[in-house]
Amino acid sequence: MEKQRKNPDRDQKEAVRLNKYLALCGYCSRRDADRLIGQGAVTVNGETAQCGIRVTKEDLIAVYGKALQSPEKKVVLAYYKPVGVVCTQRDKHAKVKVSDILKYPVRLTYAGRLDKDSEGLLLMTNDGDLIDAMMRGANGHEKEYYVKVDKALTKEALSKLQAGIYLKELGQTTRACKITQLGPDTMQMTITQGLNRQIRRMCRAAGYEVKKLKRTRVMSVTLAGLKPGEYRELSEEETKLLYTMAERNMGPQCRIKK
Numbered sequence: 174m175e176k177q178r179k180n181p182d183r184d185q186k187e188a189v190r191l192n193k194y195l196a197l198c199g200y201c202s203r204r205d206a207d208r209l210i211g212q213g214a215v216t217v218n219g220e221t222a223q224c225g226i227r228v229t230k231e232d233l234i235a236v237y238g239k240a241l242q243s244p245e246k247k248v249v250l251a252y253y254k255p256v257g258v259v260c261t262q263r264d265k266h267a268k269v270k271v272s273d274i275l276k277y278p279v280r281l282t283y284a285g286r287l288d289k290d291s292e293g294l295l296l297m298t299n300d301g302d303l304i305d306a307m308m309r310g311a312n313g314h315e316k317e318y319y320v321k322v323d324k325a326l327t328k329e330a331l332s333k334l335q336a337g338i339y340l341k342e343l344g345q346t347t348r349a350c351k352i353t354q355l356g357p358d359t360m361q362m363t364i365t366q367g368l369n370r371q372i373r374r375m376c377r378a379a380g381y382e383v384k385k386l387k388r389t390r391v392m393s394v395t396l397a398g399l400k401p402g403e404y405r406e407l408s409e410e411e412t413k414l415l416y417t418m419a420e421r422n423m424g425p426q427c428r429i430k431k
């Protein structure tokens with residue numbers, strides 16, 4: 174492990190675990206970093222990284238042979254993902270990915286994806302700790318959606334969706350959520366989970382097919398003022414509030430370093 178480091182005698186207070194370093198660079202979450210390290214995709218000073226190694230900004234860190242830049246100033250964007258754009262970088266068959274159309278001088282990663290057929294708010298950041306905090310389902314962070322289905326909504330269906338509905342394919346029941354009916358076939362849903370294609374699965378379990386799905390809010394940040402493909406940097410006040418909400422219920426040992 175020591176031979177991967179340029180200067181073993183440097184101040185250990187500056188060293189952090191490699192998975193955290195990748196998160197601080199905004200490359201991915203710590204969980205994804207562990208996966209990449211385990212696959213041998215990460216090198217430190219030219220050698221395949223070992224799990225648990227500690228590094229500093231003096232080390233040369235690369236993923237799939239591409240060197241990472243040292244952690245930057247923290248950036249958070251609100252981005253309106255259009256329909257047809259894919260979030261993940263690992264889909265080789267995707268025609269258009271977020272990284273193809275969102276041009277920003279700092280590498281950013283999404284905190285909570287949207288599927289290809291959905292549109293709306295994506296929070297993009299280079300702060301892996303913030304991503305980790307927001308992706309923890311146990312924290313119950315709210316996400317709000319505009320949902321249009323294929324036929325008129327009944328009171329019975331709305332009650333089932335709101336109370337929590339069993340998803341056979343995932344083998345679990347969703348948490349209770351907030352629902353406001355907006356029209357005969359439209360509603361506003363506020364959920365606190367991030368299950369795969371959750372709202373589409375919930376509606377299907379209740380006998381409906383989703384025709385339009387747009388995320389309009391994530392925690393304290395809204396889509397207001399943005400058109401498809403546009404983004405804006407969060408203000409200082411918005412950023413502070415978002416960090417405060419993301420840290421809530423995490424405990425002092427999980428505080429986000431800004």
